[in-house]
Amino acid sequence: MKIIRSITEMQAVSKTHKSQGETVALVPTMGYLHKGHASLMRHAKENADVVIVSLFVNPTQFAQGEDFDSYPQDFERDKAVTEEIGVNYLFMPIASEMYPDGYNSSVVVSGISKKFEGSTRPTHFNGVAAVVAKLFNACLPDIAVFGQKDYQQTLVIKRFTRDLNFPVEIVVAPTKREKDGLAMSSRNVYLSEQECEDATILFKSLTKASEAIKAGERSRMVINNIMLDSLNSIDKINPDYACAADADTFDEPEEFARGQRIVLMIAVYLGKTRLIDNTVITLP
Amino acid sequence: MKIIRSITEMQAVSKTHKSQGETVALVPTMGYLHKGHASLMRHAKENADVVIVSLFVNPTQFAQGEDFDSYPQDFERDKAVTEEIGVNYLFMPIASEMYPDGYNSSVVVSGISKKFEGSTRPTHFNGVAAVVAKLFNACLPDIAVFGQKDYQQTLVIKRFTRDLNFPVEIVVAPTKREKDGLAMSSRNVYLSEQECEDATILFKSLTKASEAIKAGERSRMVINNIMLDSLNSIDKINPDYACAADADTFDEPEEFARGQRIVLMIAVYLGKTRLIDNTVITLP
Numbered sequence: 001m002k003i004i005r006s007i008t009e010m011q012a013v014s015k016t017h018k019s020q021g022e023t024v025a026l027v028p029t030m031g032y033l034h035k036g037h038a039s040l041m042r043h044a045k046e047n048a049d050v051v052i053v054s055l056f057v058n059p060t061q062f063a064q065g066e067d068f069d070s071y072p073q074d075f076e077r078d079k080a081v082t083e084e085i086g087v088n089y090l091f092m093p094i095a096s097e098m099y100p101d102g103y104n105s106s107v108v109v110s111g112i113s114k115k116f117e118g119s120t121r122p123t124h125f126n127g128v129a130a131v132v133a134k135l136f137n138a139c140l141p142d143i144a145v146f147g148q149k150d151y152q153q154t155l156v157i158k159r160f161t162r163d164l165n166f167p168v169e170i171v172v173a174p175t176k177r178e179k180d181g182l183a184m185s186s187r188n189v190y191l192s193e194q195e196c197e198d199a200t201i202l203f204k205s206l207t208k209a210s211e212a213i214k215a216g217e218r219s220r221m222v223i224n225n226i227m228l229d230s231l232n233s234i235d236k237i238n239p240d241y242a243c244a245a246d247a248d249t250f251d252e253p254e255e256f257a258r259g260q261r262i263v264l265m266i267a268v269y270l271g272k273t274r275l276i277d278n279t280v281i282t283l284p
Numbered sequence: 285m286k287i288i289r290s291i292t293e294m295q296a297v298s299k300t301h302k303s304q305g306e307t308v309a310l311v312p313t314m315g316y317l318h319k320g321h322a323s324l325m326r327h328a329k330e331n332a333d334v335v336i337v338s339l340f341v342n343p344t345q346f347a348q349g350e351d352f353d354s355y356p357q358d359f360e361r362d363k364a365v366t367e368e369i370g371v372n373y374l375f376m377p378i379a380s381e382m383y384p385d386g387y388n389s390s391v392v393v394s395g396i397s398k399k400f401e402g403s404t405r406p407t408h409f410n411g412v413a414a415v416v417a418k419l420f421n422a423c424l425p426d427i428a429v430f431g432q433k434d435y436q437q438t439l440v441i442k443r444f445t446r447d448l449n450f451p452v453e454i455v456v457a458p459t460k461r462e463k464d465g466l467a468m469s470s471r472n473v474y475l476s477e478q479e480c481e482d483a484t485i486l487f488k489s490l491t492k493a494s495e496a497i498k499a500g501e502r503s504r505m506v507i508n509n510i511m512l513d514s515l516n517s518i519d520k521i522n523p524d525y526a527c528a529a530d531a532d533t534f535d536e537p538e539e540f541a542r543g544q545r546i547v548l549m550i551a552v553y554l555g556k557t558r559l560i561d562n563t564v565i566t567l568p
Contacts (some may be wrong), residue, residue: 007449011449011451015302015451018299018302018303019302019303019305021303100446102443102533103447104393104394104395104396104443104447105391105392105393105394105413105443105444105447105448106391106392106394107389107390107391107392107448108389108390108391108392109388109389110388110389110390111388112388129389130448133448134447134448134449137448137449137450137451138449140451159386159388159389160389163387163388163389163418164389164391164414164417164418164421165291165295165418165421165422166421167295167299167421167424249386
């Protein structure tokens, strides 16, 4: 596995592979890799000749007061994980090359980026869209693999990729979970043992709402309240939102329709840690 | 020469050429091609193996009340011009494929896009940046050639291309002029014979200011007023702005410095027609 730090070198390497008829997959990460990332990388490996994993903690998607400065890092472990899976390139761009003096551009997705996460973190998705566009142009992948855990992010990325005609196929791979249902996340390292146990309420709440939907519930407010009531059963959990919406458009009708694909999304604070989770379900 | 209308076909064609080791140049146009466009195409031909000319009157860079609906068109002549020069592909995307239902993304360049043209046409450069990003992703060029006549546009395009790491070299080719100095523009077709004569005052005003600068003038306000006074010598000319600024940053100091590269930019209304012109000069 080769480590590449320069954007122009990464472009040249990717162009060389493509000129030899090879396909290139990109897995963008912020490092501190866990089994969820590993499953994305394996998916990439199965679907392309060459796999690039990018590792960049992108400052522009964090707001003031968020955990940019304390975001967990473990380069040696990340290197071992990627090498073991057979990743070809670990792309670790330097912040000053990614955001040089005079950097002044952004990629903005209206509509779907304003709700839910975008409501609590209003600059977050602008930062995500720009850095992913930059990583696409630096790595020139044919496919890019993202985890479903950041559901809204995958929708924003799909939208600007299609809107701006990036020649990249976006693949969304399922969320990996601990045995007790907790969605794997680099931020889980912030949690105490007790908090890890409390955090299982996110998946339990999604499951409760899914079961109600399977049993015929269609009212958005009832579904949302099932999730909220369940979250509120744990004292330490402070819900930010618990919302059902159309899985493609984020429309929020009073009643969902038969056959509609909807997403249930939860965000909570647990102590100082912000956790999110989601599940997608098609109404019977 | 092949005419291509589909974005995915254009991407596939460009990828095929690049996989054969050929370089690809793009010349984005809105059609109604004149000798200025022809010089861009010849420049592209000299610097790449394959030349794509895009022809798309982009609705999102026109504001309400501007000339989108009446923008001049002559497909047969455009086809003849591009064929004669030896252009390989004429890419004419369809508006409904460029901006499908649910299109919701934009490329925004702050700072330099807000002044001058951006002040009179506040949504213009967002439209330009997004469509050029789309054309880059559709045509996948190694180089793209733009005319200096739209000076601010070239700066906005260079900025987002660098900021977002598009692997495209931006080439700016000099403005082509009629014998009397009038900058060639598709919009010149709107002008009557008398207006064509009146319009020569733009280049004359730029020349006057350039001469003053060569003779030692450095005060921005004096330079601007030389241009404005000259423009106002023609009754029918209604100046929008006449400004000197740093050619790279658009900074507007009170006095320019020795050796500084500056741009002189003019925009006027002549009847209902809006005309722009510019010249770049390095202070002695």
